[in-house]
Amino acid sequence: xxxxDAVSLTPPPLQPHAFIDGVPAFAWSALHDGxxxxxxxxxxxxxxxxxxxxxxxxxxxxxxxxxxxxxxxWEELQKSGQPGQTDxxxxxxxxxxxxxxxxxxxxxxxxxNVIRWYGINVDIDDRKRAEQRLRQNEENxxxxxxxxRQFIVVVAPDGRTLYANKVALESTGFTLRDFTDVDLxxxxxxxxxxxxxxxxxxxxxxxxxxxxxxxxxxxxERQRGFSQGIPFDIEARLRFKTGQYRWQLxxxxxxxxxRGEIIRWYVTSTDIDDRKRTEDQxxxxxxxxxxEIDRSAIFDEMVGSSKRMRQVLKQVQKVAASTSxxxxxxETGTGKExxxxxLHRGSKRAARAFVRVNCAAIPQALxxxxxxxxxxxxxxxxxxxxxxxxxxxDGGTLFLDEIGDLPMETQIALLRVLxxxxxxxxxSNHPISxxxxxxxxxxRDLSAAVAAGTFREDLFYRLNVVPIVVPPLRERAxxxxxxxxxxxRRFTKDTGKSIGRIAKDTLERLQAYQWPGNIRELQNVVExxxxxxxxxxxxxxxxxxxxxxxxxxxxxxxxxxxxxxEVEMIEAALAESHGHxxxxxxAAAKLGIPRQTLESKxxxxxxxxxxxxxxxxx
Numbered sequence: 007x008x009x010x011d012a013v014s015l016t017p018p019p020l021q022p023h024a025f026i027d028g029v030p031a032f033a034w035s036a037l038h039d040g041x042x043x044x045x046x047x048x049x050x051x052x053x054x055x056x057x058x059x060x061x062x063x064x065x066x067x068x069x070x071x072x073x074x075x076x077x078x079x080w081e082e083l084q085k086s087g088q089p090g091q092t093d094x095x096x097x098x099x100x101x102x103x104x105x106x107x108x109x110x111x112x113x114x115x116x117x118x119n120v121i122r123w124y125g126i127n128v129d130i131d132d133r134k135r136a137e138q139r140l141r142q143n144e145e146n147x148x149x150x151x152x153x154x155r156q157f158i159v160v161v162a163p164d165g166r167t168l169y170a171n172k173v174a175l176e177s178t179g180f181t182l183r184d185f186t187d188v189d190l191x192x193x194x195x196x197x198x199x200x201x202x203x204x205x206x207x208x209x210x211x212x213x214x215x216x217x218x219x220x221x222x223x224x225x226x227e228r229q230r231g232f233s234q235g236i237p238f239d240i241e242a243r244l245r246f247k248t249g250q251y252r253w254q255l256x257x258x259x260x261x262x263x264x265r266g267e268i269i270r271w272y273v274t275s276t277d278i279d280d281r282k283r284t285e286d287q288x289x290x291x292x293x294x295x296x297x298e299i300d301r302s303a304i305f306d307e308m309v310g311s312s313k314r315m316r317q318v319l320k321q322v323q324k325v326a327a328s329t330s331x332x333x334x335x336x337e338t339g340t341g342k343e344x345x346x347x348x349l350h351r352g353s354k355r356a357a358r359a360f361v362r363v364n365c366a367a368i369p370q371a372l373x374x375x376x377x378x379x380x381x382x383x384x385x386x387x388x389x390x391x392x393x394x395x396x397x398x399x400d401g402g403t404l405f406l407d408e409i410g411d412l413p414m415e416t417q418i419a420l421l422r423v424l425x426x427x428x429x430x431x432x433x434s435n436h437p438i439s440x441x442x443x444x445x446x447x448x449x450r451d452l453s454a455a456v457a458a459g460t461f462r463e464d465l466f467y468r469l470n471v472v473p474i475v476v477p478p479l480r481e482r483a484x485x486x487x488x489x490x491x492x493x494x495r496r497f498t499k500d501t502g503k504s505i506g507r508i509a510k511d512t513l514e515r516l517q518a519y520q521w522p523g524n525i526r527e528l529q530n531v532v533e534x535x536x537x538x539x540x541x542x543x544x545x546x547x548x549x550x551x552x553x554x555x556x557x558x559x560x561x562x563x564x565x566x567x568x569x570x571x572e573v574e575m576i577e578a579a580l581a582e583s584h585g586h587x588x589x590x591x592x593a594a595a596k597l598g599i600p601r602q603t604l605e606s607k608x609x610x611x612x613x614x615x616x617x618x619x620x621x622x623x624x
């Protein structure tokens with residue numbers, strides 16, 4: 007039984023024509039010259055023709071839009087003698103055209119000559135129509151996204167860019183190929199870190215157009231957002247085709263399939279540069295305000311009844327109401343800024359800003375930008391427009407402290423402001439008119455600086471319209487008791503202590519001391535005494551007063567031999583530099599030490615900045 011079953015299951019011999027006719031596609035053969043030789047039954051049934059009819063006029067079955075391209079392809083294929091593929095539409099027996107994918111391969115004789123062609127045509131009409139619908143949908147989507155005035159970028163889950171809309175292309179100057187080319191940086195000759203396995207690809211365009219200071223942060227935030235798989239935002243600067251960097255808010259939103267897997271990231275970009283600029287301006291104004299509050303807290307009012315101080319206060323009262331430029335002269339710590347604030351408070355500008363700039367505390371390369379502001383891209387690091395101190399002080403008062411430290415090129419620009427009442431931001435040629443009263447101060451001998459060629463003579467005359475000389479504390483010793491009482495009240499209020507008297511010997515010691523640091527030094531000494539006080543009497547240790555009480559600033563009792571030698575070297579350098587501390591020809595440069603270090607030593611050793619010049623007059 008089993009043997010009979012086995013025999014009955016043996017198939018009949020394969021008939022080649024039956025096999026070809028059973029293939030669910032068009033199968034055909036052609037002679038070496040391209041003429042049709044044979045077509046299977048599926049092809050004939052579909053076309054509704056006999057083999058002879060098909061041989062006679064197969065070209066008429068092609069769609070009119072495809073005929074020329076197909077015939078050219080077929081002729082070129084015969085010339086090449088190589089396999090080939092193409093797509094074309096063929097007319098069915100009922101007149102409908104459908105898309106077919108055609109593959110053709112040659113058969114060669116032993117000498118390599120083509121003797122026949124075999125081919126197969128597969129119906130792909132449904133796929134073609136689906137692709138057409140998809141293309142149409144994509145075209146509609148691109149039309150919509152191109153109309154949106156925002157960057158829109160489509161990113162694959164691995165970080166590769168798939169699409170960028172018209173605004174993104176026009177704004178950055180890159181092409182769609184640039185956005186989607188994973189080898190863009192290599193072609194541009196740019197070296198970048200090797201990609202880390204498991205991390206998203208770099209956005210090639212963002213690497214080229216992004217600000218260098220933002221790249222590392224952008225990559226870290228982007229990687230974190232991709233790994234979490236939820237919407238996230240990134241703020242970064244992007245260089246536009248104009249060459250300017252502008253702040254952008256990049257918002258990433260994932261598109262997930264029915265299984266919850268991310269298949270796309272949609273990225274939009276909103277320009278926030280104006281907002282960032284406003285924030286920077288507010289930050290700058292707040293900084294100025296904080297500086298003003300901090301500085302004004304040094305003294306609540308000017309304290310002193312000595313003849314010298316009464317003369318200064320009378321002069322301040324006369325000058326305050328005018329709009330003239332004032333030059334305040336005096337040693338460090340004498341209260342020059344306090345005089346400047348008194349001038350501002352007594353003027354018609356009292357309700358407007360009082361802006362202080364310490365010219366000695368700002369690097370020379372940045373002082374012009376600090377005073378006049380700069381445009382974005384004006385120099386390396388100028389990432390956005392910045393409003394300068396002159397604009398901030400418009401309508402009010404600008405106080406330039408330590409004006410003797412201004413570099414020569416800035417002196418020229420300042421002279422123009424004083425003469426023409428206008429200036430230009432760094433990197434701009436657009437003049438800006440301002441209404442600012444200028445008050446300058448210095449602890450240097452500007453006349454000597456003019457003679458030495460480090461300060462412009464014409465600027466000196468412009469500044470020196472109304473000079474006010476603030477006396478050092480040693481020349482107004484009669485004010486020391488009042489100042490001490492003032493500081494005691496202030497610091498006991500802050501500390502909660504109660505100090506009702508000041509020892510007589512303490513006042514005598516304070517009045518005998520030469521105060522190289524002037525009122526600022528006195529304030530520090532009194533504050534220390536209040537903090538350390540354990541009774542209701544203020545006591546000041548004589549060791550706090552540096553070299554001790556001396557009748558002359560030239561006295562050096564109590565100094566070691568090493569300190570004496572140091573004093574001699576500093577005073578010699580000051581004499582050689584005509585009293586200049588900073589600058590290429592200043593005493594600090596001659597001694598080979600930083601300006602701040604030299605000033606600290608001078609304060610500790612009781613050496614005035616005019617040093618040798620004043621000492622020689624005694």
